[in-house]
Amino acid sequence: MHELAVCQGLMTQVEQIARRENAEQVTRILLSIGPLSGVEAQLLADAYPIAAAGTVAEGAQLEIEQLPIRVKCLTCSEETEATANRLLCGACGDYRTRLLSGDELLLMSLELERRQHA
Amino acid sequence: MCDTCGCNVTDGNRHLIEGDGKLARTESGSEAISVLQGLLSENDRTAAHNREHFDRHRVLAVNLMSSPGSGKTRLLEETITLLGDSLRIAVIEGDLETENDAQRIRDKGVAAVQITTGTACHLDAHMVHEALHALTLDDIDVLFIENVGNLVCPASFDLGQHRNVTLLSVTEGDDKPAKYPVMFRASDLMLISKSDLLGVLDDFVPEKAERHLRELASTASVHTLSARSGDGMQRWLDWLRSEHAAAQTRAVNGETLRPAIQPDGQRMHAHEPTRQHHHDGHHHGHD
Ligand SMILES: Nc1nc2c(ncn2[C@@H]2O[C@H](COP(=O)(O)OP(=O)(O)O)[C@@H](O)[C@H]2O)c(=O)[nH]1
Ligand SMILES: [Mg+2]
Ligand SMILES: [Zn+2]
Numbered sequence: 001m002h003e004l005a006v007c008q009g010l011m012t013q014v015e016q017i018a019r020r021e022n023a024e025q026v027t028r029i030l031l032s033i034g035p036l037s038g039v040e041a042q043l044l045a046d047a048y049p050i051a052a053a054g055t056v057a058e059g060a061q062l063e064i065e066q067l068p069i070r071v072k073c074l075t076c077s078e079e080t081e082a083t084a085n086r087l088l089c090g091a092c093g094d095y096r097t098r099l100l101s102g103d104e105l106l107l108m109s110l111e112l113e114r115r116q117h118a
Numbered sequence: 119m120c121d122t123c124g125c126n127v128t129d130g131n132r133h134l135i136e137g138d139g140k141l142a143r144t145e146s147g148s149e150a151i152s153v154l155q156g157l158l159s160e161n162d163r164t165a166a167h168n169r170e171h172f173d174r175h176r177v178l179a180v181n182l183m184s185s186p187g188s189g190k191t192r193l194l195e196e197t198i199t200l201l202g203d204s205l206r207i208a209v210i211e212g213d214l215e216t217e218n219d220a221q222r223i224r225d226k227g228v229a230a231v232q233i234t235t236g237t238a239c240h241l242d243a244h245m246v247h248e249a250l251h252a253l254t255l256d257d258i259d260v261l262f263i264e265n266v267g268n269l270v271c272p273a274s275f276d277l278g279q280h281r282n283v284t285l286l287s288v289t290e291g292d293d294k295p296a297k298y299p300v301m302f303r304a305s306d307l308m309l310i311s312k313s314d315l316l317g318v319l320d321d322f323v324p325e326k327a328e329r330h331l332r333e334l335a336s337t338a339s340v341h342t343l344s345a346r347s348g349d350g351m352q353r354w355l356d357w358l359r360s361e362h363a364a365a366q367t368r369a370v371n372g373e374t375l376r377p378a379i380q381p382d383g384q385r386m387h388a389h390e391p392t393r394q395h396h397h398d399g400h401h402h403g404h405d
Contacts, residue, residue: 002238002239002240002270002271002274002275005238005240005242006157006158006274009157009158009160009161010157012160013153013155013157013159013160017151017153021149021151027148028148028150031157036299036300036303037274037300038270038271038273038274038300038301039157039274071335084299084300085295085296085297085299085330085333085334086333087299087303087333087334087335088333088335095332095333095335095336095337096335096337097335098335099335105156105157105158105274106154106155106156106157107153107154107155107156107157108152108153108154109150109151109152109153109154110150110151110153111148111149111150111151112148112149112151113148113149114149
């Protein structure tokens with residue numbers, strides 16, 4: 001269960017941005033977590049309220065997008081969809097493929113409310 | 119260790135975010151800021167820093183991963199014995215609770231630093247950085263990092279190593295690569311360990327384990343060995359020697375190397391400096 005550690009890292013990043021942007025409240029966090037990232041989106045979502053408590057992002061809506069696993073074949077150049085434990089080319093079956101998407105572990109964007117000027 | 123370069127990354131949260139800061143107003147009146155940054159970027163930064171230390175001191179750093187009990191410590195013990203004086207070894211041991219593994223290594227006359235992670239199921243780059251302070255890198259040719267026994271969490275955390283070696287013992291299922299694709303995809307070398315038991319365990323087929331690995335689009339080498347009987351150990355030592363030699367060449371050329379974990383998502387970090395792009399050039403022999 002390393003999702004709590006990942007989530008704490010996320011909160012550090014969010015707080016840094018909020019401070020830099022002079023934000024009063026972070027209202028929405030968008031992540032992109034691929035099936036091959038090594039992080040379970042659901043476990044991260046479960047850990048999130050604990051990590052966010054007492055921070056500028058407490059109560060913020062956490063949204064996680066998941067890109068499909070896609071590979072590009074180094075032999076036939078086709079781009080096909082794949083699964084986590086079968087990353088072969090969907091066209092010719094070759095195992096020499098490169099991952100195009102599916103291992104993302106990214107903070108994509110934030111929505112926040114700025115502090116009003118005095 | 120860090121006295122020599124003046125770095126101070128352990129209190130690292132300073133320069134965390136350099137998002138591109140694009141602004142857009144949403145319907146609700148709040149502002150949306152595009153960030154596009156890795157969730158482990160703080161860890162990755164420290165890992166890159168560790169790797170710089172290894173490269174500067176020409177140390178080959180190898181991260182050993184497996185389930186608990188697959189034979190990592192035993193393999194290290196035998197490796198140290200067989201290498202004798204030919205390569206200078208040091209070990210960082212990760213374990214949930216005990217100092218036992220580090221003591222087993224010290225009994226072999228080799229420096230070992232124990233990291234007890236408590237509840238954390240993996241090592242991270244900061245823990246390794248701390249441990250490096252207890253070692254003299256100039257006296258080391260190959261640094262092994264024995265990760266916490268676990269086929270899930272350690273795969274996510276770059277430690278600064280050059281190579282990932284994953285053990286799969288024949289007492290486990292040969293379909294482990296299919297069950298833990300993130301871990302095995304990150305492996306530069308898969309060692310099928312405890313081969314002396316193959317005779318009594320007829321349900322583990324090394325070729326099947328390799329096939330499952332290939333289905334992850336992995337080109338990693340696969341060696342079968344036994345630390346107990348010595349079977350296959352020579353080939354493993356040859357791999358280590360050639361990796362160590364390659365690390366010396368890289369150091370001379372000012373290059374570095376990242377393990378097979380190529381979080382391809384990294385390519386999306388458009389604003390990060392494009393350091394360490396030498397990983398495309400490494401060889402994955404099918405010998
Ligand atoms: N039969 C056999 N047993 C082994 C071998 N390597 C390790 N073991 C045993 O497996 C157990 C776990 O080994 P250890 O090195 O502590 O595993 P680790 O948790 O991965 O570090 C110990 O009882 C070892 O003696 C081997 O090559 N053959
Ligand atoms: Mg051990
Ligand atoms: Zn193809």
